[in-house]
Amino acid sequence: MNSSSSLFKLLPSVDRVLQCSALAPLIARVGQQSVKLATRSYLHKIRSNIARADDRTLKSLGSENLFYEICLAIEVRVNNEFASSLIPVFNLTGTVVHTNLGRARLPANAVEAMGVAATEATNLEFDLNSGKRGDRDVHLEQILCDLSGAEAATVVNNNAAAVLLVLNTFALDKEVLISRGELVEIGGAFRIPDVMKSASSILREIGTTNRTHLRDYESNVNANTGLIMKVHTSNYEIRGFTKSVAETELSALAKKKNIPFVADLGSGTLVDLKQYNLPHEPTVREMLQMGTDLVTFSGDKLLGGPQAGIIVGKRELVEQLKNNPLKRALRVGKITLAALLEVIKLYKDPRRLATRLPLLADLTRPLAEIEEVAGRVQLELDKVLQGQAVVELGPCHSQIGSGALPLELLESIAVEISPIAQKGQTDAMLNTLAANFRSLPKPVIGRISDGKLIFDLRCLRDEAGFFGQLQKLSI
Numbered sequence: 001m002n003s004s005s006s007l008f009k010l011l012p013s014v015d016r017v018l019q020c021s022a023l024a025p026l027i028a029r030v031g032q033q034s035v036k037l038a039t040r041s042y043l044h045k046i047r048s049n050i051a052r053a054d055d056r057t058l059k060s061l062g063s064e065n066l067f068y069e070i071c072l073a074i075e076v077r078v079n080n081e082f083a084s085s086l087i088p089v090f091n092l093t094g095t096v097v098h099t100n101l102g103r104a105r106l107p108a109n110a111v112e113a114m115g116v117a118a119t120e121a122t123n124l125e126f127d128l129n130s131g132k133r134g135d136r137d138v139h140l141e142q143i144l145c146d147l148s149g150a151e152a153a154t155v156v157n158n159n160a161a162a163v164l165l166v167l168n169t170f171a172l173d174k175e176v177l178i179s180r181g182e183l184v185e186i187g188g189a190f191r192i193p194d195v196m197k198s199a200s201s202i203l204r205e206i207g208t209t210n211r212t213h214l215r216d217y218e219s220n221v222n223a224n225t226g227l228i229m230k231v232h233t234s235n236y237e238i239r240g241f242t243k244s245v246a247e248t249e250l251s252a253l254a255k256k257k258n259i260p261f262v263a264d265l266g267s268g269t270l271v272d273l274k275q276y277n278l279p280h281e282p283t284v285r286e287m288l289q290m291g292t293d294l295v296t297f298s299g300d301k302l303l304g305g306p307q308a309g310i311i312v313g314k315r316e317l318v319e320q321l322k323n324n325p326l327k328r329a330l331r332v333g334k335i336t337l338a339a340l341l342e343v344i345k346l347y348k349d350p351r352r353l354a355t356r357l358p359l360l361a362d363l364t365r366p367l368a369e370i371e372e373v374a375g376r377v378q379l380e381l382d383k384v385l386q387g388q389a390v391v392e393l394g395p396c397h398s399q400i401g402s403g404a405l406p407l408e409l410l411e412s413i414a415v416e417i418s419p420i421a422q423k424g425q426t427d428a429m430l431n432t433l434a435a436n437f438r439s440l441p442k443p444v445i446g447r448i449s450d451g452k453l454i455f456d457l458r459c460l461r462d463e464a465g466f467f468g469q470l471q472k473l474s475i
């Protein structure tokens, strides 16, 4: 056995590694500095392994090709370092607007506008007529007002920010009346009571979980009431012996007491979804017609645009929102603004919306078409998984997701993969199978249910890409 000092001598110098011809293309791509740092840290690791008499390291030092093996290991390290962390995936979960998978996919016209806004100087906040400073909201305000019937509009970072801004502007250290039945949590961090706290508003819970009456609101209005708020209970439904107060009644009460009436619509939409054979969801226009002073909603839920929060309503109130210093902290960037504007323009032509807006195209995809996709996917998966799993087709229900219409499900078709496992091994095999699909170059995300791995095919568009990587699936 060599002494460790003689083993150290087997290692090349950093400079020699950098001269290695196999690393030249890598250095040309990422620059000498990154490869140098990776080489230093890799050689350092090997030296400490030698000092610890690590078996594997000692064995590899005996290799004839030691030098090239070291170069190769460094190449792998640098490539990993430069690999993107944010990558595209196949969303076969059955949840179309999936928050963890980035919600809405944007239409081509929006992507193009983002490119322009990103690469060029723009008149983002510059009035080309006067040559003076302008307002970034002007680009969207008119079209939002046209489509919703509102007097004014403003845009912030997301709907959570929209709610926060409204509360902070009209109910700072004041009470906000909200029905107990509407104290929603929208997955993880957004809970109405917590947002109230962050905005320094005082939550005044009205009525009971299942029944709230107008008199409950009336008897709780006092000199310190900032606003009345209605939250669209977008991800659950209270059934049975229930009562809530209509927007028109709340609006009349708010007017009488001279306080604003605000609705957080969550997943707001600008068109009646019934025309696309989807369940009706209250539109922003309907909310305003019922007397709501301000409506807040998301840009990337049912609207199908980029992450944003939109606030529309009375001009006087929107002006106050714009003058709140918090607006500056919550405002949207130019790239978002450019994308949102293009998405909203598509709403001017509702007839073609379902073909132009990817979200609506997915939601309205004909069952027969999904069935055809499913048939082809079953065939290919069956070949790849032969002997490992049974691949069948079955009916399933897609969800719109992100809190929109939780109880309304869309009929769809899934491939259901059941591993051929010994008793007691099914769960482990299912998890491995799901993990293997997730480790493909473009990860495939499904869901596990009833001992099967389920891929809902509603959102599979790039079949060639899907089939093309299947031979890389480890089984």
Ligand SMILES: *Cc1c(COP(=O)(O)O)cnc(C)c1O
Binding pocket: 158, 159, 160, 161, 163, 184, 186, 190, 231, 232, 233, 234, 264, 265, 266, 267, 297, 298, 299, 300, 308, 309, 402, 403
């Ligand atoms: C989703 C939702 C929010 C939060 O909207 P984001 O755009 O995710 O910030 C707030 N309120 C309701 C009712 C929602 O459904």
